[in-house]
Amino acid sequence: MKHVLYSFVACLISTTLVAQTAPITLKTPLGSNFMLSLATEQVRYHEAPSIGLIDMEFLNIGYFDDTTRQWAMTEFELKEPQIVRLNITSKAQAFVAGQRPAQRSNYVLFISPNDKLTITINPDKSLTFQGTNAIYQEILRDYFRESLYEYLPVFGYNPTKIDNSSILPKVDSLQQARQQRLQTLKSQQPVNEAFETYLTATTTTEAYLLKLIVSDKKIRESQGIQLKPEQRQEIENLTMQNFKVLPDAALMSEPYRRELRNFIQIPVTQKYPTDSAKRYVLSGEAVQYAYQLSDEKLRAYPRQRAYLLTYWLDYSTTFRSDMAAAHALLKNYEKTYPSSELIPYFKQTIAAKEGKYVGQRAPNFTFKNQEGKDVSLSSLKGKPVCIAFCFNLKQHELIFKPLEEAYRDRLTFVYLNVTPNTPFEDWKSTVQSRPGVVHLWASDEEAQKLKDTYSTSMRYPFVLIDSQGKIVERWIPQEFPDNKTLQEELKGLIKK
Numbered sequence: 372m373k374h375v376l377y378s379f380v381a382c383l384i385s386t387t388l389v390a391q392t393a394p395i396t397l398k399t400p401l402g403s404n405f406m407l408s409l410a411t412e413q414v415r416y417h418e419a420p421s422i423g424l425i426d427m428e429f430l431n432i433g434y435f436d437d438t439t440r441q442w443a444m445t446e447f448e449l450k451e452p453q454i455v456r457l458n459i460t461s462k463a464q465a466f467v468a469g470q471r472p473a474q475r476s477n478y479v480l481f482i483s484p485n486d487k488l489t490i491t492i493n494p495d496k497s498l499t500f501q502g503t504n505a506i507y508q509e510i511l512r513d514y515f516r517e518s519l520y521e522y523l524p525v526f527g528y529n530p531t532k533i534d535n536s537s538i539l540p541k542v543d544s545l546q547q548a549r550q551q552r553l554q555t556l557k558s559q560q561p562v563n564e565a566f567e568t569y570l571t572a573t574t575t576t577e578a579y580l581l582k583l584i585v586s587d588k589k590i591r592e593s594q595g596i597q598l599k600p601e602q603r604q605e606i607e608n609l610t611m612q613n614f615k616v617l618p619d620a621a622l623m624s625e626p627y628r629r630e631l632r633n634f635i636q637i638p639v640t641q642k643y644p645t646d647s648a649k650r651y652v653l654s655g656e657a658v659q660y661a662y663q664l665s666d667e668k669l670r671a672y673p674r675q676r677a678y679l680l681t682y683w684l685d686y687s688t689t690f691r692s693d694m695a696a697a698h699a700l701l702k703n704y705e706k707t708y709p710s711s712e713l714i715p716y717f718k719q720t721i722a723a724k725e726g727k728y729v730g731q732r733a734p735n736f737t738f739k740n741q742e743g744k745d746v747s748l749s750s751l752k753g754k755p756v757c758i759a760f761c762f763n764l765k766q767h768e769l770i771f772k773p774l775e776e777a778y779r780d781r782l783t784f785v786y787l788n789v790t791p792n793t794p795f796e797d798w799k800s801t802v803q804s805r806p807g808v809v810h811l812w813a814s815d816e817e818a819q820k821l822k823d824t825y826s827t828s829m830r831y832p833f834v835l836i837d838s839q840g841k842i843v844e845r846w847i848p849q850e851f852p853d854n855k856t857l858q859e860e861l862k863g864l865i866k867k
Contacts, residue, residue, distance in 0.1 A: 391484035394446040395455075397435060398491045404462045405492060409433040409445060411482075412454040414622045414674075416681045418716055423828050424685045426628070426678070429456075436462075452565040454623050455480040456517075459496045477517045481507045481566050506556065507566055514549045515570075519577040519626060523584070533592050535585045546578040565620035572621035576630050579613040607637045619674035628678070635664050635679060655696035658687045662700050666707075680704060681713065688720045689830065692846045697721050723826035727845040733836045734824050738787065738811040739795065741802040746811060749840060751783050755864045758785045758834040760827045764793065764801050767832070770854060774861065779807040781865045787811045789818035789827065833857060835864050 399405050413428045432455070433445035457478040476496055482488065486503040493499065500508045516522060522545070526538040553570055556562055583606060590602050598606070614634045621627045636653075643657035653661065662683040669676035684704050687697040701717050708714075726734075737747040748756070757774075759767040768786065775784055784807060788798050795812055802810045813821060821827055825834065825845075833847040844860050 390448040390450050392446050392448055393482050393484060393486045393488070394444055395433070395480075395482070396442065396444040396489040397433075398442045398489065400492070400494050401441060403492070403494060405436075405496075406460045406462060407433070407435040407443075407492070408458045410456050410458075411447070411449070412456065412623070414628070414678065416678075416685070416713060423689055423720075423830065424681075424713070424716070426682070427625075449482065449484055452481060452483045452563065452569075452620070452623075454569075455482050457490070457498075459492060461496075475516075479511050479515060479517060481511060481563075481569065483563060483565075504563070504566075506560075507563070510552055510556065510570070514545075514552055515573065519580055522577075522581065526581075528584075530588075532588075534589055536589075539582060539585060542578055542581045546574055549574045564618070565623075568618045568620040569623045572617050572624040572627035575613070575615065576624065576626040579609050580626055580630070583609045607633075607641075610634060611637055616669070616672060616675070619672050622674060622678060631675060631679065632682060635661050635668070639664065652690050653686065655687075655691065655693060658683055658691070658696050659699060661686075662703070666703075677708065680707065684717060688717060688724065689828075692724065694721050694725050719823065720826060723823065724845075726824075727826065727834075727842055729842055729844065731842050732840055733834065733842050736817075736821065736824075738813050738817065740812075741799050741804070741810050743795075746809060748785075748836075751785070751809070752840050753838055754781065754783050755838050755843070756783045756785055756834075756836040757861065757864070758787055758836070760821075760825075760832040760834075761786055761788045762790060762829050762832065764788070764790055764798065766790075774858070775805060775807060778861060778865060782861065783807060783809060785809045785811060787813060787821075789813050789821060791815060791818070835860055837864065 395409065397407055399407070409432045411430045411432055413430070414426060415428045416424050416426050417428055419425045432447040433443070435443040457480055459476045459478075478498060480488075481504070483504065488500060488502040488505065488508065490508075491499045491501075498508070498512055500512075522542075523538075526541040528535050528538050549570065553562075553567065553574075557567070586609065587606055590598065590605065610630055610633045614630050616631070616634070617627070622631075639653065639657050639661045642660065643654055645651040645653060645657075662680060665676060665679035665683060669679060681704075684697070684700045687700050688694070691697065697717070698721065701714075701721065704711070704717070705714055733748060735747060735749045737745050740746050748758075759771065761767060765786075771784060771786075778784075786808065788811065790798070792815065793812075795814075798812045804810075829849065831846050831848055834845050835843040835847070837843050843864055847854070847857050847860055850856055
């Protein structure tokens with residue numbers, strides 16, 4: 372009897388390509404008690420709750436618990452080749468906190484329209500494949516891991532050592548083995564162009580990124596120091612000398628995407644250096660220059676061009692408080708992509724941020740405290756206010772408690788809970804009353820209104836307001852383990 376994991380029908384890519392299906396069948400051994408999940412990856416900028424724009428969309432296409440059956444099948448629509456992630460969890464290990472599974476549990480698959488693939492999961496979680504393009508999955512299984520960082524312990528990288536040059540021959544050997552395997556495959560049969568591009572992008576990029584990790588460690592000598600100009604130049608040269616723009620299918624490779632951004636940003640920061648006083652944020656001129664370079668260098672690669680132009684527009688609206696550059700970039704973006712579904716998002720974000728400039732009155736709100744009583748922001752006038760938007764229960768409180776002690780009589784701390792899907796009673800049970808502290812709860816609907824009004828996000832969860840109710844600072848980033856920027860801003864706030 373066939374057990375369907377999940378029948379998922381979705382428009383994965385908004386192009387004129389015709390959607391086709393790709394059935395995947397999973398088989399597990401008797402008594403394995405595995406939990407299996409499949410998810411596609413699509414490079415697509417879209418809005419994520421409380422975060423803003425993210426460049427990767429994960430769609431669950433199947434979940435299978437093999438307690439009662441040893442096989443299952445899922446069939447999903449796609450219009451072009453797609454990366455699919457397979458995760459295997461042993462229920463005996465699933466809920467053991469801090470325990471790292473001994474066997475490999477995550478695999479990368481390359482699935483094209485009309486592929487018919489059968490995957491057999493062995494007792495040790497290794498995989499065997501049958502069906503269309505099974506050879507592609509075998510190459511990914513044998514030569515590629517989920518992340519380049521998984522190779523570091525395998526190669527013998529020691530984070531306590533300054534010099535890990537001993538792993539570099541192993542990095543070269545892996546790169547050569549991957550390249551030779553691809554060439555052997557090409558000599559035997561025609562190879563999907565997107566698959567070849569994905570392998571080439573990952574192979575070449577991961578090789579020098581692993582070398583960069585070794586070089587960076589040696590240069591810094593295990594100290595979290597700011598690099599000198601000549602040291603930064605040495606590291607940046609690894610990208611500029613090794614990165615090559617590949618066909619658009621290379622966007623499927625996460626390390627390639629990261630280095631594509633660096634390929635543009637490095638010459639930008641060399642022309643417009645950043646500094647710690649401005650939190651290493653690109654200036655308005657710099658981000659516009661990055662947009663211009665991306666537009667010029669990627670004209671022959673339309674998807675990569677769209678990817679980076681969107682990235683820099685998002686950067687100008689997310690990491691900068693001044694919206695002058697954002698307005699300029701959005702004007703160009705609208706001309707290039709007049710039908711983009713992201714244009715309303717950018718317009719709304721820019722408008723929200725412009726309404727939160729220093730010196731403007733903070734928009735009022737009213738929410739329930741732990742006693743169920745309504746408390747408004749306007750009722751807190753008289754002392755400066757520090758608002759922390761909490762996207763998880765009790766978020767920020769560990770960092771803030773020393774600050775509460777230091778500023779108890781001079782400042783009001785407001786923990787505003789916007790954790791999704793959190794009933795009032797559940798939140799209330801986590802609250803601890805303290806002098807100088809106000810805890811407030813927002814429903815999902817109210818949290819969404821706040822997001823629109825305050826342009827709230829996990830990146831910038833803090834708002835400083837003076838005793839008259841006017842905004843002193845809105846764009847203070849998260850910093851760990853101590854938020855030095857916030858501490859300096861609080862010192863200035865209590866002096867106003």
